[in-house]
Amino acid sequence: MNDEERRSAIETEAKDVLEATTYASETQFEYAKRWRTVDRWVGSVAAALAAVAGVGGLSKFLSIGWAGTIAIASALVGAVSASIAARQTTEKAAVAGNSYRALEQDARMFLSIDLASMLIDDARNQLQELVDRQQQLNREAPLPSEKAWQRAKEQIEGGSQTYETDKQ
Numbered sequence: 500m501n502d503e504e505r506r507s508a509i510e511t512e513a514k515d516v517l518e519a520t521t522y523a524s525e526t527q528f529e530y531a532k533r534w535r536t537v538d539r540w541v542g543s544v545a546a547a548l549a550a551v552a553g554v555g556g557l558s559k560f561l562s563i564g565w566a567g568t569i570a571i572a573s574a575l576v577g578a579v580s581a582s583i584a585a586r587q588t589t590e591k592a593a594v595a596g597n598s599y600r601a602l603e604q605d606a607r608m609f610l611s612i613d614l615a616s617m618l619i620d621d622a623r624n625q626l627q628e629l630v631d632r633q634q635q636l637n638r639e640a641p642l643p644s645e646k647a648w649q650r651a652k653e654q655i656e657g658g659s660q661t662y663e664t665d666k667q
Contacts, residue, residue: 502619505619505623506614506619506622509614509619509622509623509626510610510614512626512630513606513609513610513614513626513629514610516602516606516626516629516630516633517603517606517607517610519633520599520600520602520603520606520633520636521603521655521660522648522651522652522655523595523599523636523637523640524596524597524599524600524603525596525651525652525654525655525659525660526596526643526647526648526651527592527593527595527596527599527640527641527643527647528592528593528596528651529643529646529647529648529650529651529654530588530592530596530641530643530644530647531588531589531590531592531593531596533644533646533647534585534586534588534589534592535585535589537583537585538580538585538586538589541576541579541580541583541585542580544576545573545576545577545580546573548569548570548572548573548576549570549573551569552566552567552569552570552572552573553566553570555569556570588641591640591641592640592641592643595636595639595640595641598636598640599636599640602629602632602633602636605629605632606629609625609626609629613625
């Protein structure tokens with residue numbers, strides 16, 4: 500394979516990294532949004548139940564039995580919140596989304612700025628670094644839901660990852 504064929508193959512692989520990281524970053528952000536919503540709802544329900552139990556019991560608006568039952572329900576919702584770890588999943592997905600976004604930007608710059616002027620062996624090494632980072636992120640990122648993937652795909656196809664300068 501001559502240098503131009505190698506450069507073309509490197510470009511193709513780098514475009515694959517760019518596409519994969521574009522979808523992965525958007526998917527992780529969609530996944531983070533979904534879990535943030537879950538965390539807020541579950542936390543709000545637990546807090547509201549605790550408030551009703553406390554205020555209702557102290558004001559004698561609720562009987563001790565009802566206040567206790569509502570307090571237990573609040574504790575159960577809190578336990579569910581802790582066991583599903585929505586906040587941690589949100590944070591992990593957001594970190595993964597930002598990491599994929601950084602890799603996406605690096606791949607885009609490699610393709611549009613650096614590749615054409617690089618020595619072929621340097622270009623191959625740079626591609627390997629991009630692939631290694633992608634594989635590391637793939638190992639560490641939370642596994643998103645199908646719904647997050649579908650929403651991300653819709654967002655990308657709707658132009659969410661297209662910059663004004665790309666349209667010119």
